[in-house]
Amino acid sequence: ILRKKIAVLAGDGIGPEVCHEAIxxxxxxxxxxxxxxxxxxxxxxxxxxDATGDPLPESTLAACRAADAxxxxxxxxxxxxxxxxxxxxxxxxxxxxxxxxxxxANIRPVxxxxxxxxxxPLKADRIRGADMLIYRELTxxxxxxxxxxxxxxxxxxxxxxxxxxxxxxxxxxxxxxxxRKKLTLVDKANVLETSRLWREVVQELAPAYPDVAVDYxxxxxxxMQLILNPKxxxxxxxxxxxxxxxxxxxxxxxxSLGLLxxxxxxxxxxxxxxxxGSYPQAKGKSIANPIATxxxxxxxxxHFGLQEAANVVKEAVQDALVQNxxxxxxxxxxxxxxxxxxxxxxxxx
Amino acid sequence: ILRKKIAVLAGDGIGPEVCHEAIxxxxxxxxxxxxxxxxxxxxxxxxxxDATGDPLPESTLAACRAADAxxxxxxxxxxxxxxxxxxxxxxxxxxxxxxxxxxxANIRPVxxxxxxxxxxPLKADRIRGADMLIYRELTxxxxxxxxxxxxxxxxxxxxxxxxxxxxxxxxxxxxxxxxRKKLTLVDKANVLETSRLWREVVQELAPAYPDVAVDYxxxxxxxMQLILNPKxxxxxxxxxxxxxxxxxxxxxxxxSLGLLxxxxxxxxxxxxxxxxGSYPQAKGKSIANPIATxxxxxxxxxHFGLQEAANVVKEAVQDALVQNxxxxxxxxxxxxxxxxxxxxxxxxx
Ligand SMILES: CC(C)[C@H](C(=O)O)[C@@H](O)C(=O)O
Ligand SMILES: CC(C)[C@H](C(=O)O)[C@@H](O)C(=O)O
Numbered sequence: 001i002l003r004k005k006i007a008v009l010a011g012d013g014i015g016p017e018v019c020h021e022a023i024x025x026x027x028x029x030x031x032x033x034x035x036x037x038x039x040x041x042x043x044x045x046x047x048x049x050d051a052t053g054d055p056l057p058e059s060t061l062a063a064c065r066a067a068d069a070x071x072x073x074x075x076x077x078x079x080x081x082x083x084x085x086x087x088x089x090x091x092x093x094x095x096x097x098x099x100x101x102x103x104x105a106n107i108r109p110v111x112x113x114x115x116x117x118x119x120x121p122l123k124a125d126r127i128r129g130a131d132m133l134i135y136r137e138l139t140x141x142x143x144x145x146x147x148x149x150x151x152x153x154x155x156x157x158x159x160x161x162x163x164x165x166x167x168x169x170x171x172x173x174x175x176x177x178x179x180r181k182k183l184t185l186v187d188k189a190n191v192l193e194t195s196r197l198w199r200e201v202v203q204e205l206a207p208a209y210p211d212v213a214v215d216y217x218x219x220x221x222x223x224m225q226l227i228l229n230p231k232x233x234x235x236x237x238x239x240x241x242x243x244x245x246x247x248x249x250x251x252x253x254x255x256s257l258g259l260l261x262x263x264x265x266x267x268x269x270x271x272x273x274x275x276x277g278s279y280p281q282a283k284g285k286s287i288a289n290p291i292a293t294x295x296x297x298x299x300x301x302x303h304f305g306l307q308e309a310a311n312v313v314k315e316a317v318q319d320a321l322v323q324n325x326x327x328x329x330x331x332x333x334x335x336x337x338x339x340x341x342x343x344x345x346x347x348x349x
Numbered sequence: 350i351l352r353k354k355i356a357v358l359a360g361d362g363i364g365p366e367v368c369h370e371a372i373x374x375x376x377x378x379x380x381x382x383x384x385x386x387x388x389x390x391x392x393x394x395x396x397x398x399d400a401t402g403d404p405l406p407e408s409t410l411a412a413c414r415a416a417d418a419x420x421x422x423x424x425x426x427x428x429x430x431x432x433x434x435x436x437x438x439x440x441x442x443x444x445x446x447x448x449x450x451x452x453x454a455n456i457r458p459v460x461x462x463x464x465x466x467x468x469x470p471l472k473a474d475r476i477r478g479a480d481m482l483i484y485r486e487l488t489x490x491x492x493x494x495x496x497x498x499x500x501x502x503x504x505x506x507x508x509x510x511x512x513x514x515x516x517x518x519x520x521x522x523x524x525x526x527x528x529r530k531k532l533t534l535v536d537k538a539n540v541l542e543t544s545r546l547w548r549e550v551v552q553e554l555a556p557a558y559p560d561v562a563v564d565y566x567x568x569x570x571x572x573m574q575l576i577l578n579p580k581x582x583x584x585x586x587x588x589x590x591x592x593x594x595x596x597x598x599x600x601x602x603x604x605s606l607g608l609l610x611x612x613x614x615x616x617x618x619x620x621x622x623x624x625x626g627s628y629p630q631a632k633g634k635s636i637a638n639p640i641a642t643x644x645x646x647x648x649x650x651x652h653f654g655l656q657e658a659a660n661v662v663k664e665a666v667q668d669a670l671v672q673n674x675x676x677x678x679x680x681x682x683x684x685x686x687x688x689x690x691x692x693x694x695x696x697x698x
Contacts, residue, residue: 081539082548082565091539121576126470142491142507147542153510154546158491161502188590190430190440193496197503199431216431221626223598224606227470227576241537245594248569252576277570 002035004304007067009044009060009097012090013278014288014338015073021290021342022071022297025316028349029301029309040067044097045075045090045278055093061100064269069300070101072273073293078280099139102266105168106138106243107175107299108275110250110260112230115321119255119330122227127253132233133179134250135172136243138264140164141194143240160194160239165201171265172237173209181212182234186222186242198239219246226250247275256329258289261296263303270303272296286337289327291317294345316348351384353653356416358393358409358446361439362627363637363687364422370639370691371420371646374665377698378650378658389416393446394424394439394627404442410449413618418649419450421622422642427629448488451615454517455487455592456524456648457624459599459609461579464670468604468679471576476602481582482528483599484521485592487613489513490543492589509543509588514550520614521586522558531562531583535571535591547588568595575599596624605678607638610645612652619652621645635686638676640666643694665697 008023010016023039030037042060049055055075064070075090097103110132117124137160145157176183185202187195199216206214217225219242225232226246230253238246251257257276264271274292282288294317301310320326325344328335336344357372359365372388379386391409398404404424413419424439446452459481466473486509494506525532534551536544548565555563566574568591574581575595579602587595600606606625613620623641631637643666650659669675674693677684685693 076539082552089539095540121472121475121578122470123472143540145504149542149546150508150510152512153508154542155494155506155508156541156543157504157506159499159502159504161499163501188593190425190438191444191492192505193498193503194505197498203431220593220597223572223594224600227598227601229470241590242594244537244569245572245591249572249576249598251573257573 002304002306004035004068005038005040005066007064007070008039008041009070009072010041011045011073011075011278012047012077013074013280013283015045015075015278017286017288017338018274018290018293019071019073021338022293024342024346025294025313025349026297028346029313032312032349033306033309035306044072044093046077046080048093049088049090053088055088055090056096061097064097064101069303070269070271071297071300072271074274074276074278076278095143097271098264099144101269101271102139103264103269103271104137104139104164104266105171106136106262106264108134108136108247108260108262110134110247110253112253113255113259113321116255116330121252126228127230130230130253132230132250133175133235134243134247135168135175135235135237136247137164137168137239141240158194160197162197162201165198166205169202169205169237172235173205173212176212176235177209180234183212183214184233184236185214185216186219186236186238186246187216188219189216190218194239202237222246223249227252251275256289258292258327258329259295260292261299263296263299265303270300272300286339287328287335288338289329290338290342291320294342312349313345316345319348320344351653351655353384353417354387354389354415356389356391356413356419358391358419358421360394360422360424360627361396361426362423362629362632364394364424364627366635366637366687367623367639367642368420368422370687371642373691373695374643374662374698375646377695378662381661381698382655382658384655393421393442395426395429397442398437398439402437404437404439405445410446413446413450418652419618419620420646420649421620423623423625423627425627444492446620447613448493450618450620451488452613452618452620453486453488453513453615454520455485455611455613457483457485457596457609457611459483459596459602461602462604462608462670465604465679470601476579479579479602481579481599482524482584483592483596484517484524484584484586485596486513486517486588490589507543509546511546511550514547515554518551518554518586521584522554522561525561525584526558529583530560533582533585534563534565535568535585535587535595536565537568538565539567543588551586571595572598576601600624605638607641607676607678608644609641610648612645612648614652619649621649635688636677636684637687638678639687639691640669643691661698662694665694668697669693
């Protein structure tokens with residue numbers, strides 16, 4: 001019997017709805033396997049700005065530090081997006097949280113589910129069997145460099161240090177060793193100095209993983225290859241900004257952004273969140289797909305060492321797919337609500 | 350009768366082969382319409398490094414300044430790519446040329462050709478009718494900011510000034526006015542200060558183009574939307590790095606990178622090049638698709654004000670598509686050579 005405390009940052013938009021279903025599934029796991037999960041609900045994002053003026057209140061940060069894992073729904077509100085002058089933004093909360101907790105590796109699995117092939121914009125034969133893991137560096141690069149205005153312009157500085165690159169590169173190599181033993185570094189080494197440093201570090205570490213084949217792709221080419229031939233990828237390693245773009249792009253392989261989970265890990269903390277955003281247009285309509293969040297919870301269970309429980313959750317999700325108990329973007333003719341999908345999956349656990 | 354001097358930078362890999370065919374087509378245009386095009390062949394890229402040590406020799410730059418337009422094949426050689434310590438690189442030649450000539454707007458049309466729908470990795474109903482123009486800023490951003498090494502790391506600075514954003518934004522708005530009257534700015538304004546400046550400038554200029562509908566997408570979302578629903582885009586405007594990634598990604602809509610032309614224009618010069626690279630594996634095999642370069646030449650003719658000649662070239666390309674006179678990536682069963690495709694198109698002119 002395992003006891004775990006989970007900080008829940010449900011966030012904005014559809015965040016609370018999808019978290020609610022994921023927790024339903026966690027509770028089902030606890031009951032089936034006799035574990036004990038407790039939840040500490042905290043504010044982050046636009047909801048935290050509205051309540052406290054701060055997208056990441058100190059109390060939230062403290063709760064996250066004290067927790068065994070963090071579950072995040074989604075953050076973001078359009079009222080901040082088209083206001084370039086806004087001083088406080090929901091995203092700052094998430095970025096600060098990643099940085100404060102040292103969540104340097106964002107891991108995003110992308111799988112083509114056979115049963116959803118008809119939903120992908122890509123032809124079935126291109127994606128059938130695609131199964132990759134994107135390792136996106138999450139606490140460095142242009143996201144966290146100095147930024148500001150000059151008299152007549154603006155700047156954002158992209159920086160990377162060797163240790164920042166080294167630690168995630170080791171994780172990516174280790175992960176490749178447990179999979180199909182292929183690592184692809186995506187960079188823009190023909191233009192960027194930081195990319196050349198990435199390439200250097202990966203080349204230096206490669207001999208320590210002789211069973212892993214390494215290749216290198218420029219990011220423009222990678223954006224194309226992801227669509228042309230996604231099956232070529234096993235583990236993809238890349239810096240923060242490129243990873244943001246490529247992992248959202250790769251979601252088309254799965255057939256819906258609503259299916260893609262992620263884990264953000266550091267040496268002392270781990271956060272689990274769907275890769276989709278707060279989808280404000282869907283808020284309160286019970287049409288948001290909770291599966292990405294539920295699969296994030298499966299990643300959390302793996303992180304706890306509960307591999308069997310994780311597998312049970314993944315199989316329960318598979319059941320919802322097979323039974324077509326799905327939200328409208330995947331089942332337009334007889335859609336289930338967010339709640340119904342969550343309940344179905346929890347009952348399968 | 351028009352006289353034009355064209356600087357030809359055939360470059361590396363397949364560059365010379367595809368330029369050869371494009372010039373064949375230009376000559377056919379000259380003959381049919383009674384114009385006179387002369388060609389000034391110059392070195393740039395890896396071939397220029399090999400010959401002179403400099404990827405952009407002064408003589409090449411001078412010839413480009415003296416020309417009415419520049420035709421570029423492709424540059425790049427893998428021997429420089431995996432050598433992070435290389436001090437001189439082919440790409441530096443291209444980047445310096447863009448900067449020296451002030452080629453600040455890179456225009457990349459992306460069209461789904463009906464006849465090639467089966468070749469796209471995307472399902473036909475998603476892309477049929479897609480037709481967009483990507484305006485990529487080409488002389489600013491992280492490509493041209495300060496870059497270098499620190500004791501333990503590396504940096505690349507991304508900067509933009511208001512005038513840099515303003516001039517290309519006007520071009521993009523004007524282009525949208527002549528099309529379907531929709532402009533989409535792609536940025537990462539929820540994270541980057543430069544993106545917030547882009548958003549500010551576009552918001553400020555929008556009232557001067559009241560007939561154009563403007564919307565804003567974050568780059569991660571745009572990378573997904575390009576594949577999910579490419580028909581939503583008319584003119585897409587974005588900064589240098591994002592434009593590099595998104596335009597290569599968008600090539601999957603056309604069905605082959607070998608079809609996509611581009612124009613890079615400034616206030617005093619214009620350069621035309623296929624968006625594909627030097628494809629060194631194909632060099633000398635006569636399998637490279639010359640159509641992207643031939644369509645770049647059609648853009649050059651438009652730039653010269655020769656709209657009728659440009660249309661004739663585009664129709665000749667269409668004829669090659671319809672007759673299936675195509676290189677192996679588009680016609681695996683009875684492929685034509687690079688030369689044969691060029692000759693067919695020239696004869697149709
Ligand atoms: C909300 C935003 C700051 C964030 C990012 O860009 O990292 C999101 O797109 C993500 O991928 O988690
Ligand atoms: C060769 C490289 C420097 C170049 C770029 O990134 O601009 C190329 O990818 C392009 O898009 O023209």
